[in-house]
Amino acid sequence: MRTLIYTSALGVLCMLAEMFNLRRFIVPAAVAGLVVIFALNTQGWGVNQGFYHNMVMVDNFSVVFSGLLIFLTTLILLLGNDFYKHEHAKISDYIAVIVFTLAGAVALVSFGNLAMFFLGLEVLSISLYVLAGSKKKDIKSNEAGMKYFLMGSFASGILLFGIALIYGETATFDLRGITNYTATAVPSVLFYAGAGMILIGMLFKVSAVPFHFWAPDVYEGSPTLITAFMATVAKIAAIAAFYRLFSSSFLSAIPTYAWVLSAVTALTITVGNFTALNQDSFKRLLAFSGISHAGFLLMGIVGIYGKTDNAVFYYSLAYGIASVAAFAVAIIVAKHTGSDKIEAFNGLAKRKPFVAVALTIAILSMAGIPPFAGFFGKYYIFTEAVKSGHLWLTVVAVVNSIIAVYYYFKVVLAMYTKEPDEAHFTLKPAYSFVIGLCVLLTILIGVFPSVFANLF
Amino acid sequence: MLLLIVLFLPLAAALLTYVAGNRYAGKVALGLSVVELGASLALLPAYNNADAFNISFMKEWIQNPHINFHIALDGLSLLLLLLTTFLVPVIILSSVSKEVENARSLYALILLMQFALIGVFISMDGFLYYIFWELALIPIYFIALLWGDNRDKEFRNRAIFKFFVYTLAGSLFMLLGFIYLYQHADGFGVSELYGLNLSDKEQSFLFWAFFVAFAIKIPVFPFHTWQPDTYKEAPSAGTMLLSGIMLKMGIYSLLRWLLPVLPQGTLTWTPVVLVLCAIGIIYGSVIAIRQNDLKKLFAYSSLAHVGLITAGIFTLTREGFQGAVVQMLAHGVNVVGLFFAAEIIFRRTGTLEISKLGGIRNVAPVFATALMILTLASVGLPTTNGFIGEFLLLYGVYEYNTWLAVVAGLTIILGAVYMLRMYQHVMLGETKEATHSFSDLSLSELAVFVPLIVAIFLFGVYPKPIMQLAQPALETILNYSLR
Known part of the structure; x- marks a missing residue:
């Protein structure tokens, strides 16, 4: 509960900082604030209590996911100071909106009521629309913001319609109330239709195929830092919310949509992968591979009867950390070469071996190669899927893991075997820190997976 | 405890080598790998063959899923561990004698590879093994x-x-x-998986999930298409690691993780596998005969050899198993020597095309002798290490099926054809433009051949220690496989 309040307060403080002309301190202050909030958040462990008539729930699930989201946001903010160097006058706006997005994300993983759920989703989305279009003079960024906004509000509309139908059936927004209703009464078509619409809305938010068309353009057009933010924090929050909804109130709707969900998952993994094969822009490549990763996360929801929250969390953690590292490298490379293309990585190993090795490890982790964290993520997800009887889906996922290596290694090949061009290379300490930390965690979490694999 | 040291020493050595910097990397790596060899030899006195797994270390690693950090030795693991610790210093020594760009990374990667290989051979928990x-794939790739x-x-x-x-594709399945x-x-764990009772149908498809992974590594026809080009394109140190040790991972895994775990599946598919092996033997040999590139020739001959080894294993006979183990070790030693010989020729002449070579014996008699010994060992001449393994393998195959033995026997004849033909064209005859300034072996190059040649004769004349060490472990595996 406090997590949500303090995060929102921090956002307000960030906006105030501009009034008092404290722009120089805004990133350190926001980071420090998030660290404090992270620490306070851990106190919610084991509380398991609802606040404000169960509007917000504090349970282990919300604490753990909030912690991950706060951590990832902190890493991204650390990169912000340098990233917004040329727009320093407006930095407080950017930072504040990022923090507000986090507030929305936190609400999304800790709601106990559909109203709160929708509120969180909209705070998250609207902040992201703004951020996506935040490079005002760049036409691609404008396009990204506009596209995201149009598609996003469309999805929100469907979602809201679904919620209304659910209310019509159950006469409550409260998750527990809905759960009780489905346990006692036999739900009518209205309930399933509502659940289906919510499902579609969520699939849109996590960019599952066939609702994924917005993602690559939005990812490519947005400023890279924001792309990193969307690919990690927003995606993980949406998946967690998805899980939260369908593991409790709408669990009874899962059998009805089981085959749809399985098919969507298989498609998401496959289409994301195959489209990534042909990309020559690193950002787009990460966007498409992110779609495929969303598919892997959806596998956790397909097998939701087996209580897959551990697997979903572990995968999110591994994916989030590796992605932040990869995007941080992408920012550095794009800054020095002025290009998002994969060729921009040519000879990186000779120019900056540390960065190249870090990106290699991040990529290996995303590709699911041991002993890095991503491997265990895949392992847990596969295990849950096999356990819940989705062997064919697992085979699809395995085949796709192999295909994924192909495009991931395009980058590796470029870094190690191509000749570098002249670009001069400097590395800011903040970047070294973030990249180093992510890589270290990727290895540590991979070697000692137990720490994070059995939280729930 | 010593086993833990043996496992982690190469990892520490890799870090030290990297820290040591480019100038000293080679020496540090060589020194530490020799220490590692010593450490692994020190395991021998403590090892008690009657009580398998008496040297072991086990600690819970991950609670859910239940995964133990379980490393242990039986005769089979011990032999492969020794093969690894013996070959790695040799491989490092083989590249120390030449200028290497970014040496510290290369040697650190070789040692990292050794760490992974040892881990594969001594892990008794399937997940840890995986x-x-x-x-192992990451260092060898780079x-x-x-x-x-x-x-x-x-x-x-x-x-x-x-x-x-x-x-990777194989591994994921x-x-x-x-x-x-x-x-x-x-x-x-080995104990959990060996006692498993699965239905025939399950075993039947699980068999392929495992077999394909191993068959790609070994490689068994038709999963071999990556091999010749990779062997040719990799630096000689990489080729030696691949052919000398990494390939044994696949053969070892058949014995450790496939046959005893899925006996019914194995039984169902044995005929298919044996046919594939037979095709591989003939195919590898025939292409080797027509091959003009030295490294590719060795690659295809390797394909033929491992085809026979795999066939020996799938006969599910005592002799087949024994032969496979002996031949696995012999092949490891010989192929490393052969690829090093190819490397020397390439260093001196800049070519590996057999048609451009010739008459090297006239100018480099020591090198000619060394290659002669390796050639004969590879052909399987009695008193060399290649003989006893091949003999046992053929015996095992014969017990299974006479016709198959006839086909497999061709490997000896064809092997003699392409190896001796190679020797004749490369070493004998008139010296050519490329070879007439061919200098003989330097001291450090000789130092690579000497341990290999000693091993060739030692285990050619006296293979008993190997067979004794392997015996109880193979017996156990055979019992589970015929369950």
Whole structure:
């Protein structure tokens, strides 16, 4: 509960900082604030209590996911100071909106009521629309913001319609109330239709195929830092919310949509992968591979009867950390070469071996190669899927893991075997820190997976 | 405890080598790998063959799923461990004598590779084993990619990439197999998996999940297409690691993780596998005969040899198993020597094309002798280490099926044809433009051949220690496989 309040307060403080002309301190202050909030958040462990008539729930699930989201946001903010160097006058706006997005994300993983759920989703989305279009003079960024906004509000509309139908059936927004209703009464078509619409809305938010068309353009057009933010924090929050909804109130709707969900998952993994094969822009490549990763996360929801929250969390953690590292490298490379293309990585190993090795490890982790964290993520997800009887889906996922290596290694090949061009290379300490930390965690979490694999 | 040291010493050595810097990397790596050899030999006195797994270390690693950090030795593991610790210093020594760009990374990667290989051979928990199995792929990928002999770069990238994808593809299906097994066994340990009772149908498809992974690594026809190009494009150190040790991972895994775990599946598919092996033997040999590139010739001959070894294993006979183990070790030693010989020829003449070579014996008699011994050992002449293994393998195959033995027997005849033909064209005859300034072996090059040649004769004349060490372990595996 406090997590949500303090995060929102921090956002307000960030906006105030501009009034008092404290722009120089805004990133350190926001980071420090998030660290404090992270620490306070851990106190919610084991509380398991609802606040404000169960509007917000504090349970282990919300604490753990909030912690991950706060951590990832902190890493991204650390990169912000340098990233917004040329727009320093407006930095407080950017930072504040990022923090507000986090507030929305936190609400999304800790709601106990559909109203709160929708509120969180909209705070998250609207902040992201703004951020996506935040490079005002760049036409691609404008396009990204506009596209995201149009598609996003469309999805929100469907979602809201679904919620209304659910209310019509159950006469409550409260998750527990809905759960009780489905346990006692036999739900009518209205309930399933509502659940289906919510499902579609969520699939849109996590960019599952066939609702994924917005993602690559939005990812490519947005400023890279924001792309990193969307690919990690927003995606993980949406998946967690998805899980939260369908593991409790709408669990009874899962059998009805089981085959749809399985098919969507298989498609998401496959289409994301195959489209990534042909990309020559690193950002787009990460966007498409992110779609495929969303598919892997959806596998956790397909097998939701087996209580897959551990697997979903572990995968999110591994994916989030590796992605932040990869995007941080992408920012550095794009800054020095002025290009998002994969060729921009040519000879990186000779120019900056540390960065190249870090990106290699991040990529290996995303590709699911041991002993890095991503491997265990895949392992847990596969295990849950096999356990819940989705062997064919697992085979699809395995085949796709192999295909994924192909495009991931395009980058590796470029870094190690191509000749570098002249670009001069400097590395800011903040970047070294973030990249180093992510890589270290990727290895540590991979070697000692137990720490994070059995939280729930 | 000593076993833990043996496992982690190469990892520490890799770090030290990297820290030591480019100038001293070679020496540090060599020194530490010799220490590692000493450490592994020190395991011998403590090892008690009657009580397998008496040297072991086990600690819970991950609670859910239940995974133990379980490393242990039986005779089979011990032999492969020794093969690894013996060959790695030799391989390092073979590249110390030449200028290497970014040496510290190369040697650190070789030692990292050793760490992973040892891990594969001594892990008694399937999951731990899998992690090491995959880990081995990363260093060899970079070794092959970055230090390959400078030819067509694009082609090399493609070849090495193919190798990576092939092996990873196989491995992932193995992972799926392990996950499936875990649902039934509630553990990955040897003891849990060996006692497993699965239906015939399950075993039948699980067999392929595992077999394909191993067959790609070995490689068994038709999963071999990555091999010749990779062997050719990789630097000689990489080729030696691949052919000398990494390939044994696959053969070892058949014995450790496939046959005893899925006996029914094995029984169902044995005829198919044996036919594949027979095709591989003939195919490898025939192509080797027509081959003009020295490294590719050795690659195809390797294909023929491992075809026979795999066939020996799938006969499910005592002799077949024994022969496979003996031949596995022999092949490891011989192939490393052969690839080093190819490397020397390439260093001096800049070519590996047999048609451009000739008459080297006239100018480099020591080298000619060394290659002669390696050639004969590879052909399987009595008193060399190649003989006893091949004999046992053929005996095993004969017990299974006479006709198959006839086909497999061809490997000896054809092997003699392509190896002696190679020797004749490369070493004998008139010296040619490329070879007439061929200098004989330097001291450090000789130092690579000497231990290999000693091993060739030692175990050619006296293979008993190997067979004795392997005997109880193989007996256990055979019992489970015929369950």
